[in-house]
Amino acid sequence: MASATPPFSEANRDMIQARLAEVRKEPSRETVTVEWRGKPRSVDVIEMPIRQLYYNPETHRIRAQRTVDPARSKGLDDDPWSEASQDYLEQLLMGDPFAPLKEDPAFRALVEDIKEYGQTEPGLITPTGILVNGNTRRAALSKLRKEHIRVGVLPDDWSWDDVDSLELALQLRKEHKRDYSFINFLMAVDEQVKRGKSADDICRSFRIKKDPTYKRSRWILAFIKEAIERSTVTTANGTTVGMNLVDFERDQGQLEELWRHFTLLEKNDPDGAAQLREGRLAGLLLDLNKVQMRSISGEGGGFYKAYLAPRLPKAIKPATAAPASVSIPGLSGVVVPGAAPAAAEAREFADKVLKARAIFAAPDHFTREEAAEAGELLKTARILMRDSVKMAEGSAKKNALELAPADQLGEATDAVKRSVEALIAARSTGGFDADALDENVLELRKQLEKLAQHASRGVQEAGEGLSWLIKAVQE
Structure with missing residues (x-):
């Protein structure tokens, strides 16, 4: 949790209190209503110099995106109020959720809207000048070289828990225009869990269902965090690089589908479910589309064992024994017996792809040969994965064609059964x-x-x- 006392907080407090005293003299002053500790509360609105305010380092809006630059993210943790950290926050607030270092078209639209119509809604600040709501608006006003921003002022007894609850309440209002990104939503739920909130309370706060939305979000975040940990590679100078949360921002639909198929299959076929999980992870990393991903299944011996493994060259093919035990994503501290060899091999293959992705994305940390080797592995794996998917698709079509006569006859049998029931009913009424x-x-x-x-x-x-x-x- 960030320090509640940024530099110049006392100077900010004096200015804010003076301006509040002035506006309270006005008979028709502007106020804004917020949900404060479970009840609506009106707070006064004042104008503040933009340069006096601080971006909120705890905002969920860019929580995942900050990991795109590990060094600056660490600086943000160490000193969130420094000029460098505040500049980084501003860049992320302007950035595209999928490519944080590029300006978001939605942000450009906000800038144009404010340029034409001005600031329509006030932001919110703490009595020390930290923005609670309106961080992106402040960035837009700054880009337009505006000097002031209208903000409501929270009560003096505010806390970071209040700020968190208030941001969440504002985010869930229907009229709020910019949703949390996929990963930031998962992290916001995770933060509530870490604060000791019960699943029922979290579901009420986020207005989501415990089953499936809450359970799915917990599983997916654990899956992503595990993948990031498995992608970690140590460089020659001892530092580590790996994938980051933003790398999974575009994969919401595929991850939710994986969760659904995995949980159904795991009940009766844990090995098939493990192959499914690892195969789909590799498919994500190798940029397969949603239709192609659906051919990566765990049923019938598993996609990896049936289609991919026989095609892998020695340079990529895993040669590992099954682990004695493995942890289950989303269930901290729970271990089960290790997977069968095919599932263990599928996991090792996914690990190779994970590490290659990490190296390929950070070539400056590795030798030219290491970066080239990672790129070649990804290229080969992508070709083999897509070829294997085509084989699986062909097999599925063949099976469907072979089974079609039996399926059609089964439907005819059901029709005859319904005819018997209708005949009995007709006889009972004399209408046969x-x-x-x-x-x-x-x-x-x-x-x-x-x-x-x-x-x-x-x-x-x-x-x-x-x-x-x-x-x-x-x-």
Whole structure:
């Protein structure tokens, strides 16, 4: 938690109190209503010089994005009020959630809106000048070289818990225009868990359902954090590099689908579920699209074992034994027996791809040969993964074609069952039409004769069902 006393806080407090005293003399002063400790409360609005205010280092809006530059992120942790840290916060507030160091088109639109219409809604500050709400508006006003911003002032007895609750309440208002990004939402939920809030209280605060939204968010964040940890590579000078949270910002749909399939499969096939998890992780890292990802399954022996493993060259192919035990994402401290060899190999393959991604994204930390090797691994793995997906898709189509006759006959059987039920009901009311039934039975017999003719062709030894059908149409 950031220090509540930034530099010049006492000077800010004196200026804020003086301006509050002035506006309170006005008969029709501006106020803004906030949700304060569970109840609505009106606070007075004043004008403050932009240069006097501090961006909130605890804002959830850019919590994931700050990890894009580890050195500046550490500086932000060490001294959130320094000029360098405040400049970094401003850059992130202007940035695209998916590419934080590039300006967000939505931010440019906000700048144009303020340029044309001015600041329409006041922000919120603490009595020491820390922005609680309006951080992005302050960045936009600063870019327009405006000197002042209108802000409501929180009560003197504020705390960081109040700031957090207030930001969350403002974020969840329907009229709020800029949602938390996918990863920042996961982190906001995680922060509430770390503060000791119960799952029920968190769900009420975020207006989400415990099952599936809360459970899914916990699993996905644990999955991402584990992937980041597994991607870590130590450089020649002893520092470490790895993937970061922002790398997963665009993957919401695929991660939510993975959670859904994984939780269903894990109940009956833990090894298949593990292969599914590792295969889909590799697919994400190798930029497969959503349709391609759906071919990476855990059923029927698993995608990795059936399609990918036989194609891997020695340079990439894992050669590891299954671990004695593994931890389960989202369940801290819980371990289960290690996966079967195929799942363990799939995990090692995903690890190779994770580390290659980390090296490829930070070439300045490695030799030219190491960066080139990582790039070549990613290129080869991407080609092999896509080829394997095509094979899986072809196999799925073939299976669907082979099973289509049986599936269609199953639907016909269900229709006959419904016909029997309808016949019984019709007889009970005296409305049974035997002539109409006779006509349709003759058509059914004709189609059954054709079915028997084609189904028996090339069959050396017919099963009980087919034998009955052949005999029935011959009588």
